Amino acid sequence: MTDLAKNLHTEHMVINMGPSHPVTHGTVKFLVTLDGETIVDFDVEIGYLHRGFEKMCENSTWEQVFPYTDRLNYLSPIINNVGYALAVEKLIGIDTPERCKYVRVIVSELSRLADHLTNVAASGLELGAFTAFLYFVEARDLIWDLLESVCGARLTSNYVRIGGLKNDLPDGFKEQTKEVFKRCRELWIDVDKLLTKNRIFIDRLKDVCIMPPDEAIAWGFTGPCLRASGVPYDVRKAQPYLVYDQIDFEIPIGEKGDNFDRYLVRMEEINQSMRIVEQALDKLPDGPINVDMPEYRWQSKDDIYTKIESLIFHFKTVTGGIRVPQGEVYFPVEGANGEVGFYLVSDGSGKPYKCRVRPPCFPLTAAMPRMIKGALIADIVPTFDMIHMIGGECDR
Helix, strand or coil: CCHHHHHCCCCCEEEEECCCCHHHCCCCEEEEEEECCEEEEEEEECCCCCCCHHHHHHCCCCHHHHHHHHCCCCCCHHHHHHHHHHHHHHHHCCCCCHHHHHHHHHHHHHHHHHHHHHHHHHHHHCCCCHHHHHHHHHHHHHHHHHHHHHHCCCCCCCCEECCEECCCCCCCHHHHHHHHHHHHHHHHHHHHHHHCCCHHHHHHHCCCCCCCHHHHHHHCCCHHHHHHCCCCCCHHHHCCCCCHHHCCCCCCCCCCCCHHHHHHHHHHHHHHHHHHHHHHHHHCCCCCCCCCCCCCCCCCHHHHHHCHHHHHHHHHHHHHCCCCCCEEEEEEEECCCCEEEEEEEECCCCCCCEEEEECCHHHHHHCHHHHHCCCEHHHHHHHHHHHCCCHHHHCC
């Protein structure tokens, strides 16, 4: 060692990144220790949105919880609606009609599409790929048009109900979906050409923040980040719900578990979701979309206005909530970020005794220090993008 190396005084730089940083969503703070531009230590503070999801649900009737689930992962809210409804229906012992199951699959996959399109678009934008952002935001807007035609809302849907759905698909929905998917596939090709073989994009993502499969499982990874590490786990295949076992689709997996694999997995899942929606629309059966159980599923306006029994049931369920049998249940669904699970406890009253959600992006965010140490400060933004932390879902 030279005299210069011995006597030169150097020390690590410690910087705070967030929560006001645009990429940290206003809640997350990174405490970064740097040796030059190399990260030698990293601490993540997830922070709070102070939403109090669990306590709000425990002070609301079972039906009133749906708008709160919309605000978990607000990029794919209908998947949260479906997961909560399936958990309550499992607790009650309700089996919804076949048409309801198919429609739930269709709207869930449209939500997944909107989520992945947003993630890839924003990730590209934060690396300077503004054109790719514009293309995929256009595609997302078209998907939102479809969802708006179904439930009247583009973002917070409040579409699913215990025992069924708010309403059926509109007339001409299948033809409208075909036109939208045609344009979405054109935009997908454009973004693929812009990013997948782009030298700058590859250099920023490839071999960066690798997560081996055994460690990904140990950290509790699910969803695209787990599949990018080569683990083919998907709730829709591992524990099929609704009619996913009657639909043909593939589970894309990565090879290295780096940021580039996470991008590739999401890109292919966009294609698979469109494939699922098309099959579900082709197989969509006729029939009701709600169970004929007025003590659990609200009656139609026509029945409420013309039948005294329906009016009585409606009054009781609105004022006191439905009476869910005592017990506890956990039900997982495949969210856009991974496994979204609802743990519910009922004491037999009109409100949940406990309503706990298992958010997929919480363990992903917690594993940031493991992935980022040894990388460069410039790698923080693309890594956090590929984790796709959603504040409303991650908030405890």
